[in-house]
Amino acid sequence: MxxxxxxxxxxxxxxxxxxxxxxxxxxxxxxxxxxxxxxxxxxxxxxxxxxxxxxxxxxxxxxxxxxxxxxxxxxxxxxxxxxxxxxxxxxxxxxxxxxxxxxxxxxxxxxxxxxKPQRPRYDFTWDPSPVVQYLASLYPHENLSLELISKKVAALLALTTAQRVQTLAAIQLSQIAVSDKVIIKISTRLKTSGIGQSQPLLIFKQFVERPELSIFSLIKFFINFTRDLCRSDCDSFFVSFRPPHKAVSSQTLSRWIKAVLGSAGVDISIFSAHSTRHASTSLAASKGISLDEIRRTAGWSETSTTFARFYNRPIINDPAFQAAILEI
Structure with missing residues (x-):
């Protein structure tokens, strides 16, 4: 046997x-x-x-x-x-x-x-604009359910930090400092952690021009929203929708983010939650953000060629502009 x-x-x-x-x-x-x-x-x-x-x-x-x-x-x-x-x-x-x-x-x-040569997972990526517009429509936050507010936080963090979902799932309440800015330290060991390598550090300033998209305000609201839901021994930032509101896994966060992408019109039969890294870093590059800043934000090393080889993809935009030109 x-x-x-x-x-x-x-x-x-x-x-x-x-x-x-x-x-x-x-x-x-x-x-x-x-x-x-x-x-x-x-x-x-x-x-x-x-x-x-x-x-x-x-x-x-x-x-x-x-x-x-x-x-x-x-x-x-x-x-x-x-x-x-x-x-x-x-x-x-x-x-x-x-x-x-x-x-x-x-x-x-x-x-x-x-x-089987190594190739980028995607030949193109989606335009983040409709997703951001959808997230902005989920406002005011006081009117949202725990499910919607949790999905908004997860998706907005994924887009604005270009971090892996594993990193977002590792956020702990005890590692969040709130003053004139929100500072999140990631103390949990990650798959990408190594000797001499810095752990991710996420910093968010106030964004008063667009309160519906201010991560600074959203994180503070979310902490207060979930404070009385969790047990005293739960230090996780993200918790499940249903009692006893335990910490959620990176797989659960991926499902939340993918649901947001689908609601915003992204083809989720092609794109996964991880594609937020492709979309956000590609958009940043197209807007002139330096390669060093993109690497630093997304957690790639100074000498990494990962972005250029696998992540910097053409963004597929709505064809309305092309149609307008051709109809002249």
Whole structure:
């Protein structure tokens, strides 16, 4: 009978022990991997586990040929080079020889890069203007339900900060300072956190010209709105609509933002909640905002080419202007 998969964290723990990590150093060693990284590795590790059980291969010390056979079998069902590369990284983490760096494995991935080159997810992006107009229509805030006000906060934060949804889900009430501006520190470790890298810091000033779009005012209102709903031990900024109003996950925030995009007319069969990063950074670039400012706001490093390669997309606007020209 096939042994049940023990779980991603447990299998990595076993691998570290087998590679010589003493029990006293195990917790610190495991802390080098964020919970998001472990979650990302769990699927490929489960598939690798099933493959090894079926083929009667040692899970922690496989031959290179077995790894290549496994990766080849996964290739048709893997959408991109980066996805399959996650499989390699997961397996390499388990083996003492770090088999993912073997010359034959590296050669195999050069071929994968040719067969499935990395491309931007979107060839174009949506115009944020209708979304901003829709969000502005959700006003005054006193007349909104918890659901609508929560979705407005989530979508407006996503657009104006260009941060990942994971970052927004990590916002804690104890890390929000309100004075003449709102300052939000992100203390939670994120997937992108690293040694020597600064954690995201979100700053919002008053926007008196457009109170319906003032994040400064909206955050203060939202905090007061939800203060009496949550238990004393809940420090999350975003909470569920229904009692007991627990902290929500990044997946829930993604659904909220996607619902807002759909209500504003964005084709959500094409665009996900993550597309707010594409739309907002592309619009900022088209309006002359410097690349350094875009990188700093969105959390990319000074030398990152991610924006230029994958995010700076043409914005699809309403064709009314073209129609007006052609009808002259």
């Amino acid at each position: 096939e042994q049940d998969f023990p779980g991603g964290r447990e299998i990595i723990r076993q691998a570290f022990l087998l590679r010589g990590t003493p029990a006293s150093a195990l917790d610190a060693t495991l802390a080098s991997l964020s919970k998001h990284t472990i979650a990302q590795y769990t699927k490929p590790l489960r598939l690798w586990w099933s493959f090894c059980m079926k083929e009667k291969i040692c899970y922690f010390a496989p031959p290179v040929s077995a790894v290549l056979e496994f990766l080849s079998a996964c290739l048709p069902n893997t959408g991109s080079y980066s996805s399959l590369n996650t499989y390699r990284a997961a397996i390499s983490l388990l083996t003492a020889e770090e088999i993912g760096s073997h010359p034959l494995v590296k050669r195999f991935f050069k071929g994968v890069a040719c067969l």
